[in-house]
Amino acid sequence: MRIAVLTGAGISAESGLDTFRATDGLWERHRIEDVATPQAFARDPALVHAFYNARRARAAAAQPNPAHHALVDLARRHDLTLITQNVDDLHERASQPDVIHMHGRLSRALCADCGHRWNAPAVMSADDACPRCTAHAARPGIVWFGEMPYHMERIWDALERADLFAAIGTSGNVYPAAGFAQHAGRAGAECIELNLEDSANARDFDRRIQGPASVTVPEWVASLSG
Ligand code: APR
Ligand code: ZN
DSSP, rough: OOEEEOOOOOHHHTTTOSGGGGTTTTTTTEEHHHHSSSSHHHOOOOHHHHHHHHHHHHHHHHHHHHHHHHHHHHHHHEEEEEOOOOOOHHHHTTTOSOOTTTTTEEEEEETTTTTOEOOSSSOOOTTTTOOTOOSOOOEEOOOTTOOOOOOHHHHHHHHOSSSSSEEEOOOOOOOGGGGHHHHHTTTTTTEEEEEEOOOOTGGGGEEEEEEEEHHHHHHHHHHHHH
């Protein structure tokens, strides 16, 4: 069976990483517009790097949970396309073979001048020089609000081919990911939502499995034949 899965911050919540909207719109006590937009980086690169250095350290200290491991098992038994909005590397550390990071990764750095990408050090600073053009324009390799997500062609294709689409631990507040269920459903996929509560786009799903991801995802994966 062809399966497309989208994961959000809720799958990492049980590994101890804050979800964005559980902290009433503040992220480590910062407003989005102060730390997660290109304008914020232009205005105060040191604040943006401090914010992502803190998130990078938290992500490095976290461990994959049973939900991450269950998706590795799913990839062994089905044609799985795993798409994540998360910027941590918990799927990779659970040995997930192929992860599409549509919002980028904390472990990557990007040159704001020439677009070069490289593996980010644990602590980044605005003084870091780009290994290719030597400009002091190193930014986190994260897709910020107002920027285009990565790998969208591959994502739309997987959604259109899927027999089954599952959204795990995402609030359905941020497009284009919030439109994935509708897109997959229109192309004939059954759509399931695994979440603690109804997401903003719950009406786009055929079924909902309520509960913490580390319990519901292994049960759901086990329930799939084949
Ligand atoms: N198990 C399952 N679901 C959970 C759990 C859990 N233990 N804990 C929280 N959730 C659910 C919440 O109910 C919510 O629907 O996870 C979702 C988290 O929502 P958000 O914090 O909005 O995270 P996400 O949907 O991934 O955000 C999307 O917005 O913040 C930006 O770019 C950032 O990628 C992020 C995007
Ligand atoms: Zn450069």
